[in-house]
Amino acid sequence: MAISRSEVEHVAKLARLKFSQEEIEEFTVQLSKIIDYVNKLNELDTENVEPTAHIVPIHNVFREDEVKPSMDRDKILMNAPYKENGCFKVPKIIE
Amino acid sequence: MKYEAVIGLEVHAELLTESKIFCSCTTKFGGEPNTHVCPVCLGLPGTLPVLNKKVVEYAVRAGLALNCTIANFSKMDRKNYFYPDLPKAYQISQYDLPLCSNGYVEIEVDGKVKKIGIKRIHIEEDAGKLLHENTDGSLVDYNRAGVPLIEIVSEPDMTTPEEAYQYLTKLKNILEYTEVSDCKMQEGSLRVDTNVSVRPVGSTELGTKIELKNLNSFRAVQKALEYEIKRQIKVLEEGGTIVQETRRWNESKGITEPMRTKEEAHDYRYFPEPDLVPIIVTDEWKEEIRKSLPEMPHHKRERFIAEYGLPEYDAKIITSSKKMADFFEKCVLEYDSPKTVSNWLMGEFSRLMNETGKEIDEVPVTPQMLVKLLKLIDNGVISGSIAKTVFEEMFGTGKEPEVIVEEKGLKQIANENELREIIKKVIVENPKSVEDYKNGKEKAMGFLVGQVMKATKGKANPQLTNQILKEELSK
Structure with a gap:
């Protein structure tokens, strides 16, 4: 296996996904297959190849430092399921 | 270990x-x-x-x-x-x-x-x-x-x-x-x-x-x-x-x-x-950006020594903050005694900033106001010690120095007749010190000057006080 069960559990946790035991088993097999397939790329010699930073060969796309009006707050909060005092409301975060 | x-x-x-x-x-x-x-x-x-x-x-x-x-x-x-x-x-x-x-x-x-x-x-x-x-x-x-x-x-x-x-x-x-x-x-x-x-x-x-x-x-x-x-x-x-x-x-x-x-x-x-x-x-x-770099602290320090004749110690403290260095230069533009400005910045100004935890740009005193205060001292309107009181008030309230001097009646007493009357009274009230002075005790003079300052709440012009006191004592 290219990936262990605990690695799958770890990745799921980082992505805040919850799976049943059967699903974890199934994904471990499937993800291993995918990784094995992609691993084929490791057979290539990339010694003198620059790592790709971006697939489009352009650089330095900038904007000037100019302020433009922000969006109306009512619009900003329109789709928020919970809001209070002009803020987005989320489950209590304890520091 | x-x-x-x-x-x-x-x-x-x-x-x-x-x-x-x-x-x-x-x-x-x-x-x-x-x-x-x-x-x-x-x-x-x-x-x-x-x-x-x-x-x-x-x-x-x-x-x-x-x-x-x-x-x-x-x-x-x-x-x-x-x-x-x-x-x-x-x-x-x-x-x-x-x-x-x-x-x-x-x-x-x-x-x-x-x-x-x-x-x-x-x-x-x-x-x-x-x-x-x-x-x-x-x-x-x-x-x-x-x-x-x-x-x-x-x-x-x-x-x-x-x-x-x-x-x-x-x-x-x-x-x-x-x-x-x-x-x-x-x-x-x-x-x-x-x-x-x-x-x-x-x-x-x-x-x-x-x-x-x-x-x-x-x-x-x-x-x-x-x-x-x-x-x-x-x-x-x-x-x-x-x-x-x-x-x-x-x-x-x-x-x-x-x-x-x-x-x-x-x-x-x-x-x-x-x-x-x-x-x-x-x-x-990169070079274009390098050219846009303002003068760095150590360069400014060297320039302050060369251009304004500040001692190295002063230059180091004044340039330790860009805001203070800028404040200093604005003062010097209108007031031709850099060392006096640096003394005030390192002394009263820094003391009050430390006490209040404020930065120089958060204080209501502007360079123009400090210069006005220094000129009030130079013109004999207030004494150096009264100036500290005035400065504290400026620091706290942002009022102009001449307004504070007026409001609190802090103008120096430089009128000779007025001062002579006060001094005469001090001499009468302190016969022991007068005698000590006449017996050659120089220290007694300092005590008498202190009494004059006390009587005038520090507003007596120091040079004039000394002069009149000597005249009166030698009578």
Whole structure:
């Protein structure tokens, strides 16, 4: 296996996904297959190849430092399921 | 066994751009919650970030001022973690190709110069602010999300809390000089995290490091490090081991305590940001930015010595803050005695700033007002000691010096007849001292002058007082 069960559990946790035991088993097999397939790329010699930073060969796309009006707050909060005092409301975060 | 500490610092500084790093929202501090936001800084689907050119220029400027190598090729990366202050669930930052690297800052401790290495400076976006008020949830204000930051990571070159303090002071000084950040800790535009570990003296292996957070001032950094180093040494001496963790400085208790962290795994899964293209800083661009660098502290210090004839000590203190140096130069423009101005800045001005914890630009006294005060002394309107009282009032209220002098009746008594009457009275009331003086006790003179000052509440002109007193006593 290219990936262990605990690695799958770890990745799921980082992505805040919850799976049943059967699903974890199934994904471990499937993800291993995918990784094995992609691993084929490791057979290539990339010694003198620059790592790709971006697939489009352009650089330095900038904007000037100019302020433009922000969006109306009512619009900003329109789709928020919970809001209070002009803020987005989320489950209590304890520091 | 003797132990030594190994300290590294991470400093986040907000850049003084007008607009955010990837969108055109304002970076102004404060404002009603969520009024400085747009679909881009909220990370709404379908939006694309575009990098603010000034962010690159400011970061390069800071890098040059901190003796860094500027990368010719640099790129942005995504740092992934879930926390409600981060609307996209990732922060756009830089991972393996930061804009600046391998710099240094020179600090002075116990008269010796020490170089503190700067590992890297990278650009990134700030997160929003969480408000934990009296509600059943937490509230999020994204005004700060997307404000440009530079993160300056030092090498673990410091061994004492004092060195850490000196490093921060110097770093802040340079950043202020380069005008890329206003470095206001109370507004969060300068934030400090520190890593510290201890090891037996002579050991080359690093101990387990502890990250310290919630450091709201440079003094807090110093105190937290002092506490933490003692704590770690005690644990080791008792045969325990240090567990890697993040600890929070509790200012009121004066201790560090364990803190829950954002992402348990510290597994940020960085990858290149596909929405932004690489940054290339050509030599021409770099030199253009270098030319825009303002005069740095050590150059200014040398100039103040040469141009204004300030003693080295004065020049060093005055240029230790750009704001103070600017204030000084504005005064000198209208008042032709640089040393007098520097005396006031290092004396009364600094004393009151230390007492109130205010910076020079937060004080209502302007250079023009200080100059007016100095001229009042020169013209004999008030005495030097009364001027201190007037200055304190100016510092507290922002009133013009002549208004204060008028309101409080602090004008110097320079009228000869008026002063002579007061002196005559003092002589009659102090026959013992008068006799002592006539018997050759010089000290008695000082006492009598003191009595005159007391009678006039310090308003007597000192030269005139001396002169008349001598005349009257020799009668």
